[in-house]
Structure formats: structure tokens, C-alpha cells
Amino acid sequence: MKFGKYLRGRKENFPIEWREYSIDYDSLKLYIKTDIIPNTLKLNLSQMTWKPTDSNELHFIDLVSSRLSTLQVKTTEFLVKLDSEIQKVSNFFVKESNSLIKKGEEQNVDTLSENEASKMLESIITLEKFVFLSYTGLVKILKKHDKHSGLNIGEAYLYRIASLTLTKSDSLLILKKSLMKKVVQDFSPIASTTIINNGTKLENNSTAISSSKRSSTSLGTTTLPTLLSKIPQSTTSPTNTKKDSFPPLDLLPHQKVLVSITGPHGTDIIGCVLECMANHDCEIEDFMLSRLYHDVTFGVLITLRSNDIDLFKDLAEASRKWDGTLSFDVHDDNRTHYTFPIEDAPYENRIKYTATVLNQKGLSPQFLNDWTKFLLKEKISIEKMQRLNEGKLSCVDYKLSIPNNIEFERLRQELFALSTSHSTDVALQLYDVFRKHKRLVVFDMDSTLIQQEVIDEIARHAGVVKEVAGITELAMNGEIDFKESLRRRVALLKGTPVEVLQTIKENLIFTDGAHFLCKALKKIGFKLAVISGGFIPLARHVKNELGLDYAFANQLKVSSDGLTFTGETVGPIVDAERKAELLEVIAQAENVTLDQVIAVGDGANDLLMLAKAGLGIAFNAKPRVQEKARARINQKSLRYVLYLLGYTDEDSKQLFDS
CATH class of the missing domain: 3.40.50.1000 (HAD superfamily/HAD-like)
Known part of the structure; x- marks a missing residue:
């Protein structure tokens, strides 16, 4: 789904009066299309031919100079528009958060009923989700600008706005923790054996809580009362209760972010990323490393458990220190993203296969091209490639993701024809535990x-x-x-x-x-x-x-x-x-x-x-x-x-x- 359409759909979940304060992604995207792309520094290479300085045709240097001059104006205008949008979102966040903070001070959290505390906590979470959606739009639009302009300003821009209240409100965070503590106290788990309404025994209520959490696809789309209502109730008085039996942050919306840094210092890059993870309130879900000689890409899938965007500021600093290129992808809706290991193609209804291609005389570019086109035609995704031989490239192992509705007999026949035409062997096997465990x-x-x-x-x-x-x-x-x-x-x-x-x-x-x-x-x-x-x-x-x-x-x-x-x-x-x-x-x-x-x-x-x-x-x-x-x-x-x-x-x- 295109992000603009996704953003419009997500905004429908928030109050109507809030929508005008969301980042205007569509107008920014239109500006890039009409004013940035025509002047891009990513030149059409097929038109780049050497022209003498006395030629009547536009010289390469003149072309670059002209576009740089135009981009100086157009990118400045784009940044002014972007600043205006971010300031709008930030002002809205400040106004709404101050209102919630004032309300919390006036009503005194300790005297609130469970229902009132839950509603106020929901309001805070909804506000944070709304602002985080705009932040995601900001990341996306900066990537689009950098891609089409040929400039690289996104990282610096994100570093710059890290000081805005938009990214963090200490007072609101204090209120949120107080409300969470209030809700947890009023809904404290029961450590001893109790009898539930249906007459069955519950040996440890924390198990029920854990099960309840697993049954929800995403906490970010489950309201707090709904979540809490899933915790079994006792018909007897609680005995031996424990107020802080699970951390309040476990009930916050979980934002997943895929962070990657590419650069020439492998172990240093891994270390700096993990140091940032350790210094901030996040959880590592998965990571992977790929290497091309000295250059490595280290990717980490994390779950944020607070709205402290200082993490990204620290990552930017660490990336620059080690000559790295930082990128990250933020998803507001976590139900449909990253349900697979991050090295896998994220598709459902697929079967994992391994294909070993082999020619002792060497794998020719023509075969590899035809082989790749064959995979594209069959909608087969390459998830991993590993060279198996030393010397001249003659054997490569592929991990493939194949649609499970494919006609395997037809696939096998076409693969045999491809293999024969290039005198290159292709062995297709299920990618399972038995592949390397033959006996x-x-x-x-x-x-x-x-x-x-x-x-x-x-x-x-x-x-x-x-x-x-x-x-x-x-x-x-x-x-x-x-x-x-x-x-x-x-x-x-x-x-x-x-x-x-x-x-x-x-x-x-x-x-x-x-x-x-x-x-x-x-x-x-x-x-x-x-x-x-x-x-x-x-x-x-x-x-x-x-x-x-x-x-x-x-x-x-x-x-x-x-x-x-x-x-x-x-x-x-x-x-x-x-x-x-x-x-x-x-x-x-x-x-x-x-x-x-x-x-x-x-x-x-x-x-x-x-x-x-x-x-x-x-x-x-x-x-x-x-x-x-x-x-x-x-x-x-x-x-x-x-x-x-x-x-x-x-x-x-x-x-x-x-």
C-alpha cells in the first residue's frame, strides 16, 4: 500500500478536529513531484555524453550548475514547507499534552476512579499515536526527497528536530506512568490460587495476563479497558496481592522500527548500534549482518517502549562517528509488518526452498541473468545467496521463497529446460532441517x-x-x-x-x-x-x-x-x-x-x-x-x-x- 493512502486511512481513526494538524504528506509529495524531480541531480546516464566546450549543446557542467541553482531554491522552499508542517504538529502536541497535564493536576490521579484513569490514559496513548503517525510521515517524505533530489539531508533534518517537544514531553510521561500505576493498582494480579467465574482454577494470574497479551495481534490497536477486561476476575477477595507484578510499559503501544547502518567498520558499527539500544528503552526483536569485504550492513528490528526519540539522535551521532550511513523505517501499524525474521521475504503462504546452481566451468552471466528472470516470472523471492566454491564462481546456494500455489510439475519442467540450455545444474530442495541432516x-x-x-x-x-x-x-x-x-x-x-x-x-x-x-x-x-x-x-x-x-x-x-x-x-x-x-x-x-x-x-x-x-x-x-x-x-x-x-x-x- 502506498504510504499516502495508508496515512489517510489511519487518520480516520482519530477525532475529526485533529486531522488538520497531521502532517500534510500529500502536498509535500506533490511538491517533490512537480518541483524537485525535474531538477534532480540523479541525471539520466544515457544522455551523458562528452561534449566539447565549444559545442552549442548544453554542457554537463552547465547542466549540473543549473540544477544546483534551481534545487537551492526548490529544496529551501521544501524545507520551509516541512518546517511549517512539523511546527504545526509540535504546537498541537504541546497544546493537547498541556491540556491533559492540567487535567491530571486538577483531578489528582490518586483520587480518580479506575474508569477515569483508564480514559485519561487512553487519551494520552491516542495523542502519542497521532503524533507518531506524523513522525512516520516525516521520515517517509524525507526519504522520498533525498531519493529524487540526489541530496542527502534527511538524517541531518531528523537530528535537528530531536530537540522539539514533538518528540518527548517529560511532564506527559510522568502523568502517563502515574495513570498506569493507578490502573495496575486497581487491577492488581492475584498471586495465589483463586476461583474464576466459570469455576475453574487459576494457579497463577500472571499466566493469564501473558496469554491475554499474546491473543492480541497488536497492543497498539487494543484499547486499555479491552485489554484489562481480558484478565480473569476472582469471585473471592484477593490474597497475597503484588502491586508491581508486571511492568506498566508492557501495556504501552509497541512501535517497531527497523534500524540499519552501512559502513566500513564492521564490529564498531555493530557495537555502536547495540550501545544505543542498551541506553534507551527498547527491545531487540531481531538482527542480521551482511558483509561485502570491509563494508557491512547491520540491521536491527527494535520495539520502542517509550516515545523518547533521542535514540535516533544517538544513532545519527554514532553513524557519523564510524563513517556509516543510517536509515530506519518506522511503522505505526505493527499488525502486518515483521512477522518473519528480517532476513526473510515478508510474504505469507510461501514455502521455503533451497536451490543449488552448479557448473564446474563457471556460472556465466547469461545463465545467472536467465535464472533470475525465471525467478521473477514465477514470483519467487531470493532471500539469501551463498557462494559454496573457492576460485572461479561455479556454485551458489539460494534460499528461495516460493508461492505455495505454484504448479510444481510445470515449474520442474521449465527449470529442467533452463538448466539444460545452459549446461548448468539446478537442484531444488525443501529448505528444512533434513537438508543438512542426511544420514x-x-x-x-x-x-x-x-x-x-x-x-x-x-x-x-x-x-x-x-x-x-x-x-x-x-x-x-x-x-x-x-x-x-x-x-x-x-x-x-x-x-x-x-x-x-x-x-x-x-x-x-x-x-x-x-x-x-x-x-x-x-x-x-x-x-x-x-x-x-x-x-x-x-x-x-x-x-x-x-x-x-x-x-x-x-x-x-x-x-x-x-x-x-x-x-x-x-x-x-x-x-x-x-x-x-x-x-x-x-x-x-x-x-x-x-x-x-x-x-x-x-x-x-x-x-x-x-x-x-x-x-x-x-x-x-x-x-x-x-x-x-x-x-x-x-x-x-x-x-x-x-x-x-x-x-x-x-x-x-x-x-x-x-
Whole structure:
């Protein structure tokens, strides 16, 4: 909502006769539009070309000089108008506060009834809210002027008005505290066990008060009698009462302000902001820090519990001391702002996801541009970006906020097309506790942990490599049933000497990063398994070589003399269904949920296993497998799996070297 419309709407909540004393935000905004913007120093860069001094066209220096001269007049006029508006608000506040103070002196707070004290306290709070609304308008209009003029006078102006009574009235604050004390005394909580009207017991009335406060969305929009009426009443006389059992300031309107300072002195800036918070009556709700080399931005979301604007004066002084740029955003209506951590995009009905983008050759500007445009088109907000790799930028982790009504199947297909067109992997996962708390990894073996297809290697020794490779390709692409393809291929191996397995073991080529990944994962307690459609002697060799915990594969039948293969298998066939079943069995045995399981494979017979796992990764997989898998890695090394878990290169080195 535009602030002008918001301000007009909020003014409707106050007495009609007060409205003319509110800051005239709309006329000030109009002046900026008609008189400041046309003369802005924020020049149109596309028109800034070098012109010789003897050119007939307007020279850059002349243009700046002309606009500075005009702005000198126009900004002066703007400040005169603004001074007039602020003086108007300040005079109104002084008049109304003096009236309330005089009334308090005449009536004597101690003799007021509970109802009279509550009404007077409401009047004070309403006045403060009215003036604070104008103060918010002042902040907004100064920001708008600085933005459009190219000048930076807002901070100095706010510092200047800190001495106005507008920002603080000690006498009114004293009256307010007296009234609050009076109301609290007349409505003192009951510490002992009492019986409430409905007959239920209340062990500690402070709990009821706390619950009552939580049930209100904003104390700033709840009248005091309404709030107090929610505190349960006793039908018996109070015993062992405690007059000051909760601080009166807890019942004041809570103003939330987002303060940020940007500058080159990181720890000093954090320290000066927190020192100001400690010296004033405010509560820190949240904070965050972002750094770009030496420059940092430190943001703090605070709740004011008094109307002492000296806080902002102190912040301005601290900001200047440390060469910082101060900004803050004041909200009068706290019901719809800052219900999320301040580092999150403040939208409701969203799901948090993480996207890991990866290209070992480097992330190109063209991909990053297309990727960002894709997110904009889908109304997906970027909440955080973290580089994971060292050296040339090749891997970035994104925290995303995605509308929960998005069509995920369509999104997945479009994301796959974008990923493929740039040869850059994009892995989308739920941003939840299981992302970095996986506990089991299940690998396919052939073309995943090792670079060969072992049945093709056996076939090479048997002289039937072309026939077997053709059947293998059909199976990997899902064109024929795996069990049938295995039966056909194994039949071609009949009579092959068993000793060829030893030769193949000695010549196995492990995929780049396989040893690194397995060693790193074992260091943090992962259980690792290989489930292969190949053969158990080689799966056990891979298990021993990589330090895995489990190995499952098919068993070739051997002749009675133990010298040759018979062309048959023994036991259940490890096909797609069997792989998925074994994954679940291992997970149960290790007492981990499927959300904590990673599966890595490349063939069609891995798809069910990939789908069963919390994170299924198609590693340099066939096109059909990549299209259906939820995550893909088309890079050379298996160590890139660690990126999908959110680990940086530095994290990975620590795991491998420790």
C-alpha cells in the first residue's frame, strides 16, 4: 500500500478536529513531484555524453550548475514547507499534552476512579499515536526527497528536530506512568490460587495476563479497558496481592522500527548500534549482518517502549562517528509488518526452498541473468545467496521463497529446460532441517561410483562386448525390462572364466571424487551403501575400496568346478524395484527416515530408488533419467554431491583432512 493512502486511512481513526494538524504528506509529495524531480541531480546516464566546450549543446557542467541553482531554491522552499508542517504538529502536541497535564493536576490521579484513569490514559496513548503517525510521515517524505533530489539531508533534518517537544514531553510521561500505576493498582494480579467465574482454577494470574497479551495481534490497536477486561476476575477477595507484578510499559503501544547502518567498520558499527539500544528503552526483536569485504550492513528490528526519540539522535551521532550511513523505517501499524525474521521475504503462504546452481566451468552471466528472470516470472523471492566454491564462481546456494500455489510439475519442467540450455545444474530442495541432516547415501555402482559397466567389461573378455553393450543401452534407456535384459546379457557370458573378475577389479576406474566424497561423509557419521544391478564380487570390492557399509548386487552362477560362468544368476535379481526396497530396508536398519536418505544413480533402473530417497540425484545420467529425477549433477566429480548438502569447499576440506 502506498504510504499516502495508508496515512489517510489511519487518520480516520482519530477525532475529526485533529486531522488538520497531521502532517500534510500529500502536498509535500506533490511538491517533490512537480518541483524537485525535474531538477534532480540523479541525471539520466544515457544522455551523458562528452561534449566539447565549444559545442552549442548544453554542457554537463552547465547542466549540473543549473540544477544546483534551481534545487537551492526548490529544496529551501521544501524545507520551509516541512518546517511549517512539523511546527504545526509540535504546537498541537504541546497544546493537547498541556491540556491533559492540567487535567491530571486538577483531578489528582490518586483520587480518580479506575474508569477515569483508564480514559485519561487512553487519551494520552491516542495523542502519542497521532503524533507518531506524523513522525512516520516525516521520515517517509524525507526519504522520498533525498531519493529524487540526489541530496542527502534527511538524517541531518531528523537530528535537528530531536530537540522539539514533538518528540518527548517529560511532564506527559510522568502523568502517563502515574495513570498506569493507578490502573495496575486497581487491577492488581492475584498471586495465589483463586476461583474464576466459570469455576475453574487459576494457579497463577500472571499466566493469564501473558496469554491475554499474546491473543492480541497488536497492543497498539487494543484499547486499555479491552485489554484489562481480558484478565480473569476472582469471585473471592484477593490474597497475597503484588502491586508491581508486571511492568506498566508492557501495556504501552509497541512501535517497531527497523534500524540499519552501512559502513566500513564492521564490529564498531555493530557495537555502536547495540550501545544505543542498551541506553534507551527498547527491545531487540531481531538482527542480521551482511558483509561485502570491509563494508557491512547491520540491521536491527527494535520495539520502542517509550516515545523518547533521542535514540535516533544517538544513532545519527554514532553513524557519523564510524563513517556509516543510517536509515530506519518506522511503522505505526505493527499488525502486518515483521512477522518473519528480517532476513526473510515478508510474504505469507510461501514455502521455503533451497536451490543449488552448479557448473564446474563457471556460472556465466547469461545463465545467472536467465535464472533470475525465471525467478521473477514465477514470483519467487531470493532471500539469501551463498557462494559454496573457492576460485572461479561455479556454485551458489539460494534460499528461495516460493508461492505455495505454484504448479510444481510445470515449474520442474521449465527449470529442467533452463538448466539444460545452459549446461548448468539446478537442484531444488525443501529448505528444512533434513537438508543438512542426511544420514544415509545409497549409490549405484556402474557409471556412478566407477566409470565402467562391469557386465560390459566381462563381455569384453568373453568376446561378446557389442552384443551385451547393445542390450545394456536398451535397458539403461528404459526400452526393455531390466530383468529380461540381464537374463539376455548373462546368457551371453556362458563359459567365461571366473578369473576375469580379478582382472576387472585390478583395472576398475573409480569416478573422480568418489574416494573424497565417501571419506568426507564417513567423517560426519554417514552410512554408505552400494546397490548395483551388476555383480556382487565387484560390488564388495568397491565397498572395501571406498569404506562403504553395505553392498548388494546380483550373483552370477558358477559351474560345479568353480572355473566358469554358467550364463545364469542365483537369488533375487537386483532390478529397479529391488533397489528401492533395499534402500528402504537399509534406512530402517539404520533407524533413519527416508527424508534423511540420498540416492545417486544414472540409469532407468535407478529411478525408483531416486524417487524413494529424500534427495535423489541423477549423476551424469541418461536424458530420460535426468528429466524425471528431482536433482541432477552433470559434472565430472562426485564431490559435488556435498554442494547439494550445503557444504562449502572449506567444509569439505575439513571433513576430508581431519
